[in-house]
Amino acid sequence: MSSVTTVRGFEVWLDLAYAEGSHMWVDQPTPETARVGLDTLGVQTSGSLAHVDLVALGTELRRGEPMGTVEADKFVGPLRSPLSGVVRQRNEAVLGDPGLVQRAPYSAGWLLVLAPPAGGWDGELDRLVHGPDAVRSWFDEEIRRFRREGVLAW
Amino acid sequence: MVPMPSQLRVLDFGQVSPLRSQTLWHAVAYGVDGGAPATVAFCRPQRPYVCVGYHRSLAEIDLAWCRRRGLPVYRRMAGGGPVYVDQEQLLFQLVVSREMLPRSRTEAVRTVLNWVVPAFVAAGLDAALDEHGEISVGVRKVCGHGAVEIGEAVAVVGNLLGRFDHHVATAILAIPDAPLRSEVEQAMRRYVGTGETTLDADAFKEEAVSSFAHHLGLEPWPGSLTCAERTWLGQLDEQFESDSWRMGTDRSASPVLDVKIRAGVHVTESGPRIGVRLGSREAPTRPCSVRSDRQATPSQATPSQATPSQATPSQATPSQATLSQAPPSGRGAAVLGSRATEVPGPAAPTPPPDRAHASTGAPVAPSSSGGVPCRL
Numbered sequence: 001m002s003s004v005t006t007v008r009g010f011e012v013w014l015d016l017a018y019a020e021g022s023h024m025w026v027d028q029p030t031p032e033t034a035r036v037g038l039d040t041l042g043v044q045t046s047g048s049l050a051h052v053d054l055v056a057l058g059t060e061l062r063r064g065e066p067m068g069t070v071e072a073d074k075f076v077g078p079l080r081s082p083l084s085g086v087v088r089q090r091n092e093a094v095l096g097d098p099g100l101v102q103r104a105p106y107s108a109g110w111l112l113v114l115a116p117p118a119g120g121w122d123g124e125l126d127r128l129v130h131g132p133d134a135v136r137s138w139f140d141e142e143i144r145r146f147r148r149e150g151v152l153a154w
Numbered sequence: 155m156v157p158m159p160s161q162l163r164v165l166d167f168g169q170v171s172p173l174r175s176q177t178l179w180h181a182v183a184y185g186v187d188g189g190a191p192a193t194v195a196f197c198r199p200q201r202p203y204v205c206v207g208y209h210r211s212l213a214e215i216d217l218a219w220c221r222r223r224g225l226p227v228y229r230r231m232a233g234g235g236p237v238y239v240d241q242e243q244l245l246f247q248l249v250v251s252r253e254m255l256p257r258s259r260t261e262a263v264r265t266v267l268n269w270v271v272p273a274f275v276a277a278g279l280d281a282a283l284d285e286h287g288e289i290s291v292g293v294r295k296v297c298g299h300g301a302v303e304i305g306e307a308v309a310v311v312g313n314l315l316g317r318f319d320h321h322v323a324t325a326i327l328a329i330p331d332a333p334l335r336s337e338v339e340q341a342m343r344r345y346v347g348t349g350e351t352t353l354d355a356d357a358f359k360e361e362a363v364s365s366f367a368h369h370l371g372l373e374p375w376p377g378s379l380t381c382a383e384r385t386w387l388g389q390l391d392e393q394f395e396s397d398s399w400r401m402g403t404d405r406s407a408s409p410v411l412d413v414k415i416r417a418g419v420h421v422t423e424s425g426p427r428i429g430v431r432l433g434s435r436e437a438p439t440r441p442c443s444v445r446s447d448r449q450a451t452p453s454q455a456t457p458s459q460a461t462p463s464q465a466t467p468s469q470a471t472p473s474q475a476t477l478s479q480a481p482p483s484g485r486g487a488a489v490l491g492s493r494a495t496e497v498p499g500p501a502a503p504t505p506p507p508d509r510a511h512a513s514t515g516a517p518v519a520p521s522s523s524g525g526v527p528c529r530l
Contacts (some may be wrong), residue, residue: 047260051209051414053403063486069208073287075259075301076208151258 003141007136008143010040013106016137017128019082022064025143026082027130032034036067036082038101041142046150047072050092054079054111059087063124067112070098083124085114114130159175162367165195166359172203175239175388178379179247179309183231184390187305192250193377194366201317202240204326206328207233211461212401216328225326228279228394229258229402232300235414238323244314244355246270247367252308263287263301266310269369270297276361277353286417295346295416315357327413333352334423341415341430368502383466429469 003015015024016039021043027035038046054068061067065144066078067087091110094100129138146152167178177195182193204227206212206221212227215236220227225238239245248266255262267283272294274281274289284290288311289297299312323346324339363430367374379387391398412422420431 023306045258047258053209071207071209071233073260073263074207074299075263075303076233077259077303146257151255151256151261 003099003132005136007139008068010044010139010143011106012040012135012139014132016106016135017082017125018089018135018138019128020081020138022028022080022082024080024082026125027110028125032115033088034083034085034114035110036112036114038079038105038154039143041139041146043102043105045146046077047075048069049101051102052079052094052098052111054090054095055087057087058088060117061085061087061114070101079111080115082128083114084117087112088115088116089113158193160372161191161375162194162370162372163191164363165193165377165379167195167197169200170197172199172201172226172239173228173391174387175199175203175245176230177387179249179311179395180231180304180390180394181379181383181387182247182249183302183304183307183309184386185380186249186251186307186309188382190380190383191375191377192370192372193248194363194374195247196242196250196362197245198355199239199241199245201323203228204236205230205239206236206402208302208402209233210235210402214328215326218455220326223322223327227400229400230300230302230311231304232302232309233416234298234300236327236385237298238319238326240319240322242319243316244358245311246273246359246362247309247311249309250304250370251306252307253307255310256496257513258305260287260302262308263299263310266301267297267299267312269365270312270362273358274314274363277316277355278350279316279348279353287405288417290416293345294348296348301348313349314353316350318342318349318354325404326352329413334421334428337428337430338415341413341419341421345415345419351514360517370428391417402481423471441494479528 004011004013006012011026013025016027018039023039025037025039025044027037029035043049048060049070049072051071055061055066055072055110061081061084063082063084064080067081068079070079071077089114091100092105094109094111101111103109129135143152165178165182167174170178178197179195182190182195186193204215204224204225206215206227208229208231215227217227248270256265256527264283264287266285271281271283271289279291279296281289281291288295288431289299296315297312298315299310301308303308320339320342324342325336326337327338329335329338363374366372412420414420418432422429422431
């Protein structure tokens with residue numbers, strides 16, 4: 001089964017984990033690394049991105065804290081970190097080309113790579129939506145909720 | 155009296171310093187994040203200044219020209235580009251918890267602008283929210299706007315543009331040469347402001363309060379800053395005056411060759427050609443002039459020498475406030491009668507912890523406990 005699917009018109013990568021409130025995705029290629037980015041619903045509700053800023057390398061983040069900002073339609077809003085950790089890499093490409101986040105949110109439009117905090121990620125990873133069935137189901141419900149609330153067009 | 159959650163706090167600060175015309179509403183946003191009630195605020199700057207959006211570079215502003223003219227430059231946390239603000243403009247802000255607005259940021263801004271359109275009509279403008287998301291009279295934008303999410307609060311800010319100083323609004327921009335600057339000023343004259351001199355500011359405020367209260371299901375209530383907000387205000391005064399905040403994040407200082415006049419209208423330079431582009435970035439550009447010399451000389455780049463204004467002197471000269479000061483009446487008037495008190499100095503009893511983000515300067519949620527009016 002491919003890890004890439006489409007739910008009600010929105011691309012979802014089923015092998016990633018997701019933060020429910022912020023719609024940030026988390027990829028953990030190694031136990032000591034987590035790459036994070038914005039999912040397609042997060043992109044959609046942010047609007048047409050004009051600017052992206054990311055915190056500096058070495059910044060210590062707590063889960064839910066701003067890890068940067070985005071601006072779309074003159075609205076500046078925070079990007080909330082899905083995990084605690086220390087910033088090890090920033091995607092410099094998206095700073096110069098914010099549209100990359102919209103064109104390739106799960107790949108070239110990634111945002112940060114984090115190293116785990118002193119206590120590790122175990123508790124925080126458990127709070128993310130993960131596993132193909134859970135991700136598909138959650139994404140489907142989120143889209144339906146967004147449409148009920150008028151956030152997304154039917 | 156402590157406001158109930160069903161109330162919309164109304165703060166009318168009157169005329170304030172350029173600095174306070176920005177820091178006051180930011181302090182309110184931190185207050186709402188900390189539990190203060192939904193708030194609509196109004197103010198008017200006592201003097202002209204320049205204000206740049208959170209992500210934008212100071213390199214877009216002709217700082218030397220601003221310095222010569224005595225125009226201070228401040229950076230706001232809301233988005234958008236560098237703008238000229240003066241006492242002709244009535245500034246308004248709606249600050250609410252983010253769950254009170256649509257989750258989509260674009261839709262949140264559009265919703266608030268829709269709510270405030272009747273206020274522009276009440277002020278005397280035949281205004282509507284256009285297809286580009288601007289409040290306009292015909293093709294003319296009559297409201298600059300921006301928004302920011304600070305913690306759990308969202309602030310949508312805007313202004314009532316009547317008579318507008320297009321010449322100075324162009325001169326503050328670091329446009330590299332005279333022909334482009336001239337075209338920018340002409341486009342501003344065509345697309346920004348109405349030239350109206352008889353706008354009814356009190357009717358605007360009254361209708362804005364009434365409309366926001368109606369759509370939010372809240373009762374307007376004349377309020378004042380909370381203790382926490384006064385503390386934030388002191389800290390924000392210092393922060394906004396600091397060079398590090400004013401500088402913002404590192405941005406490349408490339409020449410300004412594409413000037414957004416309003417949503418859907420850009421003046422752009424490509425090689426020797428200058429044109430006006432209507433619509434998206436992909437839309438065709440209509441040529442309007444050709445530069446005779448590709449290399450601008452320093453004298454050409456001096457704004458004061460650059461623009462042979464086509465306007466009448468009265469249009470091109472900063473002037474005194476001309477908005478009507480008729481006494482308020484009606485539902486909104488009841489809460490607008492009492493003016494909110496501006497804190498006179500930048501004193502902060504207990505400086506809150508530094509909120510500025512380590513590298514971006516991005517505001518992070520304060521741990522203030524708002525919601526209780528301050529006793530003086």
